Amino acid sequence: MRVFRCESCGALTYLSSSACVQCQAELGFLAEERCQGTFWLQSDGRLLRHGRGDEAWRRCANFQTACACNWMLREDDPNTICLCCRLTVSLPDQSLPENQAAWRDLEAAKRSWMSNVLDLYLPVRPRSEDPERGLAFHFLRQLDADRPVLTGHASGEITINAIESDPVERERSKINLREPYRTLLGHVRHESGHYYWDLLIKDSPLLEPFRALFGDEREDYSAALQRHYDNGPPADWQSAYVSGYATMHPWEDWAETWAHYLHMVDLIQTARAWQLEVGAFDDSRMLALLPESSSLTPEFIDLLKRWTPLTLVANSLNRSLGQGDAYPFALPYTALRKIQFVHDVVKPFHPQGGFLH
Ligand SMILES: [Zn+2]
Ligand SMILES: [Zn+2]
Ligand SMILES: [Zn+2]
Secondary structure, X not given: OOOEEOOOOOOEEOOOOOEOOXXXXXXXXXXXXOEEEEEEEOOOOOEEEOOOOOOEEEEOHXXXXXXXXXXXXXXXXXXXXXXXXXXXXXXXXXXXHXXXXXXXXXXXXXXXXXXXXXXXXXXXXXXXXXXXXXXXXXXXXXXOOOOOOOOEEEOOEEEEEHHHHOHXXXXXXXXXXOOOOOOHHHHHHHHHHHHHHHHHOOOOOOHHHHHHHHOOOOOOHHHHHHHHHHHOOOOOXXXXXXXXXXXXXXXXXXXXXXXXXXXXXXXXXXXXXXXXXXXXXXXXXXHHOOOOOOOOOHHHHHHHHHHHHHHHHHHHHHHHOOOOOOOOOOXXXXXXXXXXXXXXXXXXXXXXXXXXX
């Protein structure tokens, strides 16, 4: 989550802002420029970009709905809703207030995830526009006890159970499943990992290196799922995985690792945007945490040197406000190697060779 400023008065704004609190200029996110724009509403209803002559934009049509999307479209864009909203193809019954709230919260998490993915220059296209390789989201509410809505991914279609947007229900699941962390953004990041595995790993030369690190994904998924829910993760899971759930199957290990990488990128970018200087770990302290035979690259170690102290700061800030840890994980070396693998898969998409540049 980066920090933005109103281009008119310089006030600090959030990615999710739609108006400047100081000067009342209109604000919106421009996906193609990966930034926030400042606009002035004209008497004819057009939104002209601040300081850019007659560059006209309009709001995503979902701005006026429960979704309250703050993304923008160019005036001549034939679409009525933005790229992020076009990924959503199913919604729970919007005549019910709880489903409107679910749509709002799920889309806010999805926009946050998508700005992250756009920053990494990863491909993301709506399935309606690319039936082979595109992505679609279904936000569904369970209506019938016999037909559960399962959060998951299959062939470019991500389903998220709308009940996850209810904080009470989410906390209940978190406790029942003994998870340290459960958020909507985490769900979107995790499920997108399955999508990108299909897109970037499945039919690529990366498949064998993937198997060498994560295991063979041809292992029976249903049997693995059953085993996980019957027995839980193996006692020593913390020695090699980012989470207990990651032990279930190589696909879940990848998706959990992918989600952690996106957490890492976002936290580092946010800290950098706020010019947050945390006493970064020096080489010797960082290397002392790794085994002597470490195969981590200097670039990835550089990333860890920023990341590790930031997680400590985030947790300490939370604790000083009486909240639980923001990042309740400790990553073992093997999990770090897996995150480095994700970093190496993602990095080539960035025109400057990675988000750190
Ligand atoms: Zn302003
Ligand atoms: Zn939108
Ligand atoms: Zn999964």
